[in-house]
Amino acid sequence: MSQLNEISDWLQENLPPLVAEHGVPGAARYPGKYERASATLDVLQGENGLVLDMTPTGPLAGLFPTPPRVDLVPVDDSTFLLRENEDKTWSSLAFHALPTGEEYVHMGVRATPEVSR
Incomplete structure (x- = not known):
């Protein structure tokens, strides 16, 4: 079982950079503001690609810390990976x-609609 854990750890540490090398054609269409009752998701163009800035909203917003801004790692032209903290x-x-x-x-x-670009 420890070999399986080692393989899993290696994949988690190394797979996203491998898929990120190819870039995403047309990713410029994704930056914008997406909102639902409990969160605002701002997708921004960062120095090295897209980033996500998520802000909790609504009556429960004060109960949770605001997550850090995170890089979006491309998998294909519409799917990205992210990890917080x-x-x-x-x-x-x-x-x-x-x-x-x-x-x-x-x-x-959750599906969150775009409200502005």
Whole structure:
């Protein structure tokens, strides 16, 4: 079992930089403000690619600390990985447009609509 743990640790530490080397064509369409009742997600163009700045909102906002700004590591042209607080657990974030043109970002099990660009 320890070999499996070693392999898992290696993948967690090394896989995202490998997929990030290729860049994302068309990623310039994703920066904007996405909002839902409990959070505002600002996707910004950073020095090395996209970054996520998430702000808790609503009646429970004061109960949780504001997460740090994090880099979005590209997996493909609409899917990114992120990790908060240098923890080894990666989360995914995906962008999606409805056939009618509305843009959404999906993080966890929540879809958050874009409210401004």
